Amino acid sequence: MIKLKGIEKYYTNKFIKTYVLRQINLEIKEGEFVSIMGPSGAGKSTLLYIMGMLDTPSKGEYYFFDEPVHKMKERQLSELHKTQIGFVFQQYHLIDDLTVYENLETPLLYQKVKGSERKGRVAEVLDQFNIVAKRDLFPNQLSGGQQQLVGVARAIIGNPKLILADEPTGNLHSDQGREIMEILKSLNDKGTTIIQVTHSEVNANYGNRIINLNDGWIEE
Amino acid sequence: MFKNYIKVAIRNLLRYKIYSIINIVGLALGITSTILLALFVQNELSYDNYYPESENMYRVTAEFKMGNEEYNLAVVSPVLAQVALAEIPEIKKTARFRAAGNSIVKYNKISFDENKICFADNSVIDFFALNLFNGNSQTALVEPSSIILSENTAAKYFNNENPIGKTLTLNNESDYKVTGVFKSIPQNTHFDFDFMISMPSLAESKQLSWLANNFQTYLILKDGADPKAVKAKLDGMLVKYFGPELEKAMGITLAQLEENGGGGAYYLQPVRDIHLYSDLQAELGVNGDIKYVYIFSIIAAFILLIACVNFINISTARSATRAKEVGIRKVLGSYKKGLVWQFLTESFLTTLISLLFAIGLIELLMPYFNNLIGKQLTLEYFSNPFIVYSIFSILVIIGFLAGSYPAFVLSSFKPAEVLKGKIKAGTKSGNLRSGLVVFQFTASIIMIISTLVVLNQLNYIQNKNLGFNKENVITLGNTNLLGNRAQLFKKKMLQYPEVKSATVSGFLPVLSSYNEAMIWPQGKTDEGSSIQLWDVDHDYLSTMGIKIVEGRDFSREFSTDSTGVILNQAAVKLFGLDNPIGKIISRPYNNEGDFTNYTIIGVVNNFHFQSLRNSIAPLAIFFGNNNSIISFRTNTADISSVINKLKVTWNEMAPDQPFNYSFLDERFENMYRGEQRISEIFGTFAFLAIFIGCLGLFSLSAFVTEQKTKEIGIRKVLGSSSTLIVVLLSKEFVKLVVIAFIIASPIAYYLMNKWLMEFEYKTDLSFWIFLSAGFISLAIAVTTVSYHALKAAYSNPIDSLRSE
Incomplete structure (x- = not known):
């Protein structure tokens, strides 16, 4: 599904190159649940963002279902993550000015899903995540765990093949964290590929593969 | 979505x-x-866009140069329209106006002093799309002694009666029969009349002279006609008709006049351009x-x-x-x-x-x-x-x-x-924001400086020594209605102690009526020049406070003063007279070349009898009996009692005639109404500009303060004083305003220098104007910014640090 060849990421500042990622060669197959681990500043998030096509590598090749992502234009990239990829963030990143319902609806709007079908999809995930009662609340009226539930719901509402999660439980206490991880696990069981960045051994164990990053290098 | x-x-x-x-x-x-x-x-x-044929409509204007004098006239000879229509095939129609000045209009017992009166050809009704809703537009102004009125005026005199066929009396002497009522002339028209009298009522309109220019003359050209070709043909008529008359009247041919750098020409001015581009003598309005x-x-x-x-x-x-x-x-x-x-x-x-x-x-x-x-x-x-x-x-x-x-x-x-x-x-875009703030303040400061300069010039005008005393003078108009009893009226008023002096005259040292004619030093017709000639009585100079620099005023002790003349210094200079007292000036009294000699008995200083936009023109003052205005110098603060006494005397001597007084200083200020208006408009919008700019500054400073909350907290914990915090937060904005000031000053200097050029007498663009404009904008900006700065400076640092 994902194939990275010689991916490097560096910033140039007055002739000094600062490396974030070095010579990343990596293949992830459909249906995997991968955890990326490593100390702070190791480049975990950057790697995740590159795989999510939100960041571009300085060098190297990236194939998504054998399509060369590194050669794509903005429009194609946008099309890809709109339909294939869902994101979950540590800070939830919901749109503050929209209600739960509207937040969930937004990705479908961008995918130009018809009104009636949209309503059906939103109702379905609200049900699935047990947040029907919260549908008209704004994000700041929810607890962190509830916000992250919405975050995950929003990530899967477009039926993506791949979910990228950047420390999804980082801001939650353990009960809420466990709930989120269970959901991710069950999504994986149904066939969705999941890649998460995490600091927690416990969370990493929900997955079936661990990639360790250190100073930008992979130590598998 | x-x-x-x-x-x-x-x-x-x-x-x-x-x-x-x-x-x-x-x-x-x-x-x-x-x-x-x-x-x-x-x-x-x-303006003037709404006539059916406005794109083919032109006004004929004239330019004449003789000696040092140059005339640019909105009026031409009465006969031009008729001759041009006959001789120039491109012309489809013509129409003429002749402004009639002030008149007392009377119907039964009602009378008003009116000034929107003219004589007009019947063709103006079609020409200027007058909406004649009562009366026949083909004939209303054909017969002599007929008059048409605007609807408001008709209502004023006749209420609900039908005005058609009624008779109005002008100046107690001529009767006119009302033959039509027209809808009031739209405001966006270069003229505004309430009364139009049929042209045949005016003997002057039938004159064949090409030398007198008193008629606004309009042409409609046929479609596709070239106005330049028509202008050339009009100039041809000038040679053909004007030339011989000139030779007969003044003894020089047009060719000789041109040799001496003089001459004449006609021009065609599109009617639509009159309002915005025309500034000639004898315009029909401002x-x-x-x-x-x-x-x-x-x-x-x-x-x-x-x-x-x-x-x-x-x-x-x-x-x-x-x-x-x-x-x-x-x-x-x-x-x-x-x-x-x-x-x-x-x-x-x-x-x-x-x-x-x-x-x-x-x-x-x-x-x-x-x-x-x-x-x-x-x-x-x-x-x-x-x-x-x-x-x-x-x-x-x-x-x-x-x-x-x-x-x-x-x-x-x-x-x-x-x-x-x-x-x-x-x-991001911090520099852009600074740039935009500089732009806002540059524009505002330019407007502030401009406003101050205009105000300063107005102030200068008001306080300038005019050479006469405009304060405490009441002028009474229409006094020609008193006939030869004007002097008696003056005497009656002089009995009151509040009236210090009084004078009967036709002219005031503010824009009023205007009389210009050719005069020359005895025997030197070629040195003649057309200048303003005023008729006054014995008490004019003393009442107005005009200073005599040489010789004497008109005096009752000299019976010969009816052939005396007083010149202003500009006239003395114009005629090149050394020791002017006793020299002779000749003034014609008819068109046949006959003249009377006047002895110069005095010279007055150059007082400002025109707008300060112009330099002081030559002026000759004669002893005469023009009695249209009586001016009273008062020495009391109780003006209303004087006015009451004037009114009582007026009603006694001129019952049922309109009583019409004004103050000389007000009439003086009216000359600068345009400038006054500009300064008010400028001031208003300068204020708005700066206010809007400050709104922006207010929110920007809120933003910057918000952003620096943590920094301020830390600084205060480290011992910074509140003053230093305010300085820290304000200095960036102050810098921007200073930059704006530096950019704005030369631009404003350039623009206002140009504006002041219009005035012959003007203030300097002094340094303090710029400084105070800079200071005003800085003060406003600092006040705006300091709200947030002070709030931040006096807040408890712990609050801001905790919230991080």
Whole structure:
């Protein structure tokens, strides 16, 4: 599904190159649940963002279902993550000015899903995540765990093949964290590929593969 | 999707109320100013546009040069129209006006002093699309002694009676039969008459002389006719008819005149250009000036830009609050273009709200604005498509102008960076914001300096030593109605101790009636010059406080003073007279070349009897019996008692005649009504510009303070004083205002120097004007900024540090 060849990421500042990622060669197959681990500043998030096509590598090749992502234009990239990829963030990143319902609806709007079908999809995930009662609340009226539930719901509402999660439980206490991880696990069981960045051994164990990053290098 | 954008936009507006209010108020004020000024400009540009054949309509103007004198006239000879129609095939129709000046109009017991009176050919009815709703437009002005009235005037004299066939008496001597009533002449017309008397009533209109120029003459050319060719043919008529008459009257041929650098020419002036481009002698009204159309258009554009700048600055400064949303939307699959549209939607929404406020504000302010510009404009949304267009285009222009840059900045955020929290609030485009603030203040400071210069010039005019004393003088008009009892009236008033002195004359040292004719030093006809000639009585110079520098005033002790003349210094210089007292000046008294000799008995100093725009012209004062004005110098503060006494005496001596008084200093100030108006308009809009600019500054300082809360907390913990905190927060803005001042000063200097050029007598562009403008804007800016700075400086540092 994902194939990275010689991916490097560096910033140039007055002739000094600062490396974030070095010579990343990596293949992830459909249906995997991968955890990326490593100390702070190791480049975990950057790697995740590159795989999510939100960041571009300085060098190297990236194939998504054998399509060369590194050669794509903005429009194609946008099309890809709109339909294939869902994101979950540590800070939830919901749109503050929209209600739960509207937040969930937004990705479908961008995918130009018809009104009636949209309503059906939103109702379905609200049900699935047990947040029907919260549908008209704004994000700041929810607890962190509830916000992250919405975050995950929003990530899967477009039926993506791949979910990228950047420390999804980082801001939650353990009960809420466990709930989120269970959901991710069950999504994986149904066939969705999941890649998460995490600091927690416990969370990493929900997955079936661990990639360790250190100073930008992979130590598998 | 669009609904989603609108929802976010509205919720955002509601969540950040202060910023929204500042944006909306600023834009609403900007839009209001722009629409009001646009209405003014539209009105100025619409003059004389509404006649059926206005693009083929021209006025014939004349230019004559003789010796040092140059005449640019809006009037030509009475016979020109008729001869031109007969001799020039390109001309389809002609029409003439002859302004008639003041008259007392009387019907039964009702009488008023009227000044909107003229003689007119019957053809003016078609020419100028007069709406003659009562009477026959083909014949109304054909018969002698017929008159047509505007509807308001008809109502004034006849109430509900049908005026047709009734008789009006002018100046107690001539009767006119009313033959028509026309709808009042639209305000955007270069003339305004309430009474039009048939041209055949005026003997002068049948004169065949080419030397007298008193008739406004209009032509309609046939379609496709070349106005240049017609002008050439008119000049041909000048040679053919004017030349021989000139030779007969003055003894020189046109060719000789041209040899001496003189000559004459006719011009065709498009009627539509009269209001904005024409400034000739004998115009039918006060014209506008294309210069002010430009100035006000520029001011309107600048105020709108200043308001847009606020919007841009506030949105980019606060971009951080929206950055996260941009990141998320991009993650969820939005294209950049979609985000640009989203933010444009927001700016359109804000503009739309501001526009609604602006329309309300315009309705509210219209009467004040009309007062300011001296017109009666109305907001007719449906009959004036211009308003609808301009409102619509303002919506589009501001929506894009204000919205596109923020939309571009915001939509280009990279999701990887914003979502990881790398973008600091408002770090981008800080330089642009500073630049825009400098622009706002530069424009405002230029306007402040201009206002101060205009005010300073007006002040200079008011306090200038004019060479006569304009204070405490009451003038009484229409006194020719008293006939030879004018002197008696004067004597009666002099019995009162409040009246110090009084004089009967035809002329005042402010713009009033005008009499110009050729005079020359004895025996030197070639040195003759056409200058102003005034008829006054014994007490004129003393009552007006005009100083005699040589010789003496007219005196009752010299019976020969009826052949004496007093010149002003400019006239002495013009005729090159050394030791002028006792020298002889010749003045013609008919067209046959006969003249009378006058002995110079005195010379007066150059007092300002015209606008300070012009240099002091030569003037000759004769002892005469023109009795149209009596002026009284009073020595009491109780003016109303004097006026009462005047009125009682008037009613005694001239019962049923209109009593018409004015104050000399007021008439003086009326000469500068135009400048006064400009200064008021400038001042108003300068204030608005700076106010809108300050709104922007206020929100920017709020933003900067917010951003530096932590820094301020730390500094205070480390022991910084509140003063230093205020300085820290204000200095950036002060710097911008200073830069703006440095840019604005030379521009304002250049512009105002040009404006002052119009005045022969003017103040200096002194240093203090610029300094005070700089100081005013700095003070306003510092006050604005200091609100947030002080609030931050006096807050408890612990609060700010904890919240981080």
